Amino acid sequence: MSGDLAVDVQGVSKVFRDDKGREVQALHDVSFQVRRGEIVALTGRSGCGKTTLLRIVMGLEHPTSGTVEVDGEQVRGPGVNRGIVFQNAELLPWRTALGNVEFGLEARGLPKAERRAAAERAIELVGLAHAAHRRPHELSGGMRQRVGIARALAIDPAVLLMDEPFSALDAQTRENMQAELLEIHERTGKTIVFVSHDIDESVLLADRVVTLVPDPGRVHGVLDTAFGGSTSLDERRGSAEFALRRHELLQLVHGREIQQQDGVSA
Numbered sequence: 001m002s003g004d005l006a007v008d009v010q011g012v013s014k015v016f017r018d019d020k021g022r023e024v025q026a027l028h029d030v031s032f033q034v035r036r037g038e039i040v041a042l043t044g045r046s047g048c049g050k051t052t053l054l055r056i057v058m059g060l061e062h063p064t065s066g067t068v069e070v071d072g073e074q075v076r077g078p079g080v081n082r083g084i085v086f087q088n089a090e091l092l093p094w095r096t097a098l099g100n101v102e103f104g105l106e107a108r109g110l111p112k113a114e115r116r117a118a119a120e121r122a123i124e125l126v127g128l129a130h131a132a133h134r135r136p137h138e139l140s141g142g143m144r145q146r147v148g149i150a151r152a153l154a155i156d157p158a159v160l161l162m163d164e165p166f167s168a169l170d171a172q173t174r175e176n177m178q179a180e181l182l183e184i185h186e187r188t189g190k191t192i193v194f195v196s197h198d199i200d201e202s203v204l205l206a207d208r209v210v211t212l213v214p215d216p217g218r219v220h221g222v223l224d225t226a227f228g229g230s231t232s233l234d235e236r237r238g239s240a241e242f243a244l245r246r247h248e249l250l251q252l253v254h255g256r257e258i259q260q261q262d263g264v265s266a
Ligand SMILES: Nc1ncnc2c1ncn2[C@@H]1O[C@H](COP(=O)(O)OP(=O)(O)OP(=O)(O)O)[C@@H](O)[C@H]1O
Pocket: 016, 017, 018, 024, 025, 026, 044, 045, 046, 047, 048, 049, 050, 051, 052, 053, 197, 217
């Protein structure tokens, strides 16, 4: 694998068996790559295999065939080169925000002082230094999700993998968190792969969007959605590129080819 690749998914297929023993082909021959420092979204309609694909990259599911490499290493299970964020952070209720972030580091056998320092850095990175000693029930939904992101970042992973990270949040908090994620990306340069069923979110945040279509889940197209420079979310939302890319992505998600619009082709 070339040195500037963070994630390399090659020919991944996944067959599940349902309760009655019938085969369900969730993914068929899926390949895509993510370069270091990129933000890539996986999107598509319900049941197209987004979560299954991300769980395979996380190491929580094994592919029936095909391979996944992260940071040059073949994925055979969960590993410390991947930070994982789910829709709900699932924090330990008896631990503080900082304690929850430290928890993620305990399995790594770091001395306590190093753990504390790494957790403090991560909490600061997500803008929660002022709430580091609060317990989960004293935090808002957005703050809890920030703790989840800090926990994933504290291990200094090669890649941050996020499954619908903001979809359980109210609209305003969600917008704040989207902006926050771009700031974290700017500060850390981390490679980020996230699953979202939300077209706008995918276009706004990602440099490229991998679209999947169902039955069986497969890649239908990869759309370049990078906005040049450090544009704010508001600037992005109001831009002509946003409208065009949103339109193109909708076509891909619905299994169509991109039609040229205003003389611009995909
Ligand atoms: N553990 C499982 N056992 C059997 N079938 C499964 C299992 N997990 C997923 N599937 C099936 O695989 C297909 C893809 O599911 P997956 O959850 O990956 O899709 P998705 O795109 O993430 O959907 P959604 O947007 O609704 O969450 C679906 O047909 C689903 O029913």
